[in-house]
Amino acid sequence: MKYEFSKIEKKWQAYWEAHNTFQSGKEVSKPKYYVLDMFPYPSGTGLHVGHLEGYTASDITARYKRSRGYNVLHPMGWDAFGLPAEQFAIKTGTHPKTTTENNIRSFKETLQAMGFSYDWQREINTTDPAYFKWTQWIFLKLYEMGLAYMSEVDVNWCEELKTVLANEEVEEKIADGYTVIRRPLRQWVLKITAYADRLIADLEDLEWPDNVKQMQRNWIGRSEGVNIDFELRCHNKKLRVYTTRPDTLFGATYLVISPEHPLAEKLATAQQLVEVKNYIKGAKLKTELERTGLQKEKTGVFTGTYAINPATGQPLPVWISDFVLTSYGTGAIMSVPAHDSRDWEFAKQYNLPIIEVIKSPHDVQEKVFEDKDSTCVNSSNSEINLDGLKFSESFEKMATWLETKKLGERKVNYKLRDWIFSRQRYWGEPIPIKHYEDGTLRTETSLPLVLPEVEAYHPSSTGESPLANIPHWLFGTDEHGAFRRETNTMPQWAGSCWYYLRFIDPKNSLQLIDPEKERYWMNVDLYIGGAEHAVLHLLYARFWHKVLFDLGVVSTKEPFKKLFNQGMILGEDNEKMSKSRGNVIPADHVLERYGADAVRLYEMFLGPLEQVKPWNTNGIEGISRFLSKVWRLVYPEHSLQPAPLTEEPMQEELLRRMHKTIKKVIDDTENLKFNTAISEMMVFVNELQKAGCKNRTAVESLLIMLSPYAPHITEELWESIGHATSISSTPFPTYNPALVEDSVLTIAVQINGKLRGTFLAPAKSPKEYLLTEAKKVESVIKFLEGQTIVREIVVADKLVSFAVK
RNA sequence: GCCAAAGUGGCGGAACUGGUAGACGCGCUGGACUCAAAAUCCAGUGAGUGAAUAACUCGUGUGGGUUCGAUUCCCAUCUUUGGUACCA
Known part of the structure; x- marks a missing residue:
């Protein structure tokens, strides 16, 4: 009989489905194993061989663990809110729901043709009201806990898409050819910064790749420093700067504030006012990317005002420059050009003094010295002396001195910013908040709040979502009076922040998750997905999980115990697969030609998964x-x-x-x-x-x-x-x-590290026996002739090595 | 620029905590089977010198070092890929 994969594969896929072979959850007496894929966005282009790699790896693990006696949870679902379906709707008028359903059908067919052992009875879809009811529920909890707030923020506004982009999305959109400008808008924001410390600390116990942990730490960017208040000459006000190097205060020779700093214009002297105004105006026109990314040369303008260095009593000119960010620290810095490369460049550009305060191996006038390992010099006055101290001691001593003198205080800062959570789109979860005429907000009493049918999917011209165009949905009256519904919807991240929980209890209409089931199945034991989610998705999901932990909804501090990033599969031309390059290998094509078993094996045989x-x-x-x-x-x-x-x-x-x-x-x-x-x-x-x-x-x-x-x-x-x-x-x-061990082994004989012969010996032969036998090997005899053995080395069951002269 | 990972045959890759480099697969060469082909099976396949299945030399990006012995450890350097964008 011949091997006909297409017949066999269909037969067994039908068998598994008919017998519910992979239904999980029945045998709770067994140890559990929860293996999860990052669920896909069902796009219109279908799956290619790259998508199947991670899914195959998780499926092998799921099947293996079942065979080893585990009760395995291995589910699949759809992260189905998203921009492409909405854009397609704008172009063609097709409801995103229809597009999504079609795409899901095609994705599911391919996944089933691969023979993946998903428990399809647990299939979930983030656009299903029965699902997003709970996404909205979580949002209301965040709101009640004070973790969701509205703020008029300068956002990245994309005119073509009529929507706001997260900072993280800007580059990607610009690369796609969209233009992005800064513009203030009312936004919902989630206070992820309140969890910054826990998000760093709890990385410790996770079995995640070190580089992913490191990337998350860097993204959160915790730094310990000091806020210092500088006395300003001819002003009543003080200027507060943030520094992580108070130990170098004696070397501060000027201060810099950002163009958006509230004091920027006020500090300008009459003589400097025009120049300062022009500079501030110029900075506003640049996007954040232009200001921080492309620009190599530093620009700035002197305000004409001086501050006093509290350590030296010297006057410090106050400058304005756009290399200082408004959004970080206090928007103002003290510059120590001898020991910071940005300050050094700026000082050289504008001819400002450079003073060495950390012992440097070279002249700091010629080159910056940023090393923290050296000791302080030129750092004493009548009250404090840092000379000879290393960083940690000098930091402490200076910070304490500043605090006693009420000149400053210790401060921890983060690079991480709060998460802008609203989108001006139709195809997303509505934010369940009602705005009343008197300005009060109330939460929707009945969830889910579903999307209304609309005629057109274009955003409203005001920058609001298409929901603003549907009066019968938008306006209402209840016992508190007339209200207008929130028109913002949630970002695509929302649905993927907690989906791993819903798989455990997908049909529960009374609770997000049954606590008993949650305690049995959590954590996710193995989470497999692409490295592109190393920061954002994984950070957002961890944040929500911690909130749910604080609410008592979940019993674990972290959602994903072990994470594995599969490496990308490139096209045959060694380039990233993409439509434009025309090197995409569609999954259906290879499946038809070689069958699921061959594709599964081949993808795994190609090389290390990562x-x-x-x-x-x-x-x-x-x-x-x-x-x-x-x-x-x-x-x-x-x-x-x-x-x-x-x-x-x-x-x-x-x-x-x-x-x-x-x-x-x-x-x-x-x-x-x-x-x-x-x-x-x-x-x-x-x-x-x-x-x-x-x-x-x-x-x-x-x-x-x-x-x-x-x-x-x-x-x-x-x-x-x-x-x-x-x-x-x-x-x-x-x-x-x-x-498992061989009974007879081949022993290698080396002379001066070079292989000169081999012989057979029983396993665990004694040292002396191996030495004697080695010296009997013909090719070895030849090389030992006329030589003096100075050392004999024996590695049990492996080799004999002679060092000769 | 900074951070991280990686450079091994014609190709994808293997090699435990330093111990016989090149497993397995692709490709290629020769042979068997066949009228022929496909499929299958057998043998070979890092480079060089050599008639050789003898023997030797070289060989894990490059240059050094430690060691009886280095793909593995250390220093320097080049290249590639990924991440990131002045975070004080």
Whole structure:
């Protein structure tokens, strides 16, 4: 019988569906394992081979864990709110709901054709009112806790999209060809900064890649410093700056404030006023990106005003420059040009003094010295002396001095900013807030607040969402009077911030999640997805999770215990797959040609899961050959009947190979090193074939080991050799440790580090025996002749090494 | 610029805590089977010298170092990829 993958794969997919093979949650006495994919946005372009990589990895893990006796939760759903469906609606008038439904259908077909063992009864969709009812519920909790507030903020306004973009999205949109300007608008904002410290601290215990943890820490950007108040000459006011280097106060030679600083214009002397005004005007025209990114040369303007350095009593000119950000710290800095490269550049540009206060190996007039490891110099007055102290001591001493003199106070700052949470779009969760005529706000009493049908999906010309154009939805009256509904909707991130919880209890209409089920299933044991979500999605989800923890909705501090980022699959030309390059390999295409098992195996065999690697269609042929070999183990060529399996004992070598293979496949599968697990199974199959082995244990062990990787062919062969139940519920084979080690080993002999010969020796041979035997090897004798052995090294079971002269 | 990761045959990659570099697969070469082809099977395949399945030399981006021994550790350097954008 021939191996016809298309017939077999359809047969078993239908079987699994009919038998609810992968329904989870029944056997709560077993240990649980929750393995989750980052759920996709169902786009119109369909899935390509790159998408399938992570899903295959999680599916192998899910199937493997089931086979090892775990109660596995492995769900899938749709992150279906989003811009593309809305844009398509604007263009064609098709309701985003229709577009979304069509795309979901096509995505689901592909995923099912891959044989993924999802529990489809738990499927969720973020645009389903039964789902977003709870997204809105969480928002109201945030509002009640004071974590959601409205603010008139300078936002990134995109004229073409008529919407506000998050800071994080700006670059991407500009790259897509949109223009973005700054403009003030009323926005809902979430106070993620209130959780900054916990978001850093709790990273500690997570099994996440170190680089992702580091990226999150950098993004939050906690820094410890001091706010210092500088006395201003000829003004009653003080100027407050933030610094992380109070230890260098003696070296501060000028101050800089941002153009948006409230004092910017007030500090300008009559003589400088025109120039200052022009500079401030110029800065307003630039976007944040222009100001911070492209510009290499520093610009600035002197206000004409001087402040007093509290340590030295020297006058410090106050400058205005746009390299100082309004949104960070106090919007003002003290400049220590000798020990900060930006300050140094600025000082050189405008000929300001540079004073060395940290012992430098070179002249600071020539080059900046930023190292913190050195000690202070030129840093004393009648009250304080920092000379000779290292950073941590001098920081402490100066901070304390400033605090006692009431000149400043310690302050922790973050780069992280609060999260602008509203969007001026139709296709998103409505924010369930009512605005009354007297200016009060009330929450919607009945959730979900659903989207009304609209005629057109264009944003309103005022910058509000299309919802502002629907009077019957927009306006209403209740016992508190007449109200207008909030027209902003939530960003796409909202639905993905908590979906992992809903999979645990997807149909609960009374609660977000049943606490008992939550305690059983949380945390997510393994979360697999692309590295592009390293910061935003994962940070937002962690933030919401902590809020839910504080509310008592969840019992764990963190949502995702172990995170794994799969590497991108590139096109055959070694470039990132994209429509414009025309190098996209669509999933359906390869599935039809090679079958799900081959695609699954090949994607895993390509290389380490975390690595970026190019697709090569030729390579998949080798996997097809491997599957045919497995098939022929059961159905010899030209035979319609499966070959009878025997109970005849295996040759010792083959038996040891089997146990080695089992061990390696277990170890590698646990560690997501699927490429080497597959190669080990290939070796085993090659040897079985060469030996013509039809031993039942050998063949069955192979099929079970292979089943998480290639579920369809193994189900079929499992049935062929006489089993009535699914291979997916069969326990994984175990190995005998005694049989994993070889009994006879090849020992290498090195002379001065070069390999000069090998010999065979029984395992665990004593040192003396190995030395004696090594000296008997012909090629070794030759090299030892006329030489003096100065050292003999023996590594048990591995090698003998002689150092000679 | 800064931060992180990585450079191994024609190609994707393998190599445990320093211990026989190149597993497995692709590709290629030769052979068997066939009228022929496909499929399958067998043998070979890092480079060089060599008649050789003898032997030796070189070889994990480059240059040094530590070591009996380095793809692995250290220093310097080049290249590539990802992240980030003056955060005081």
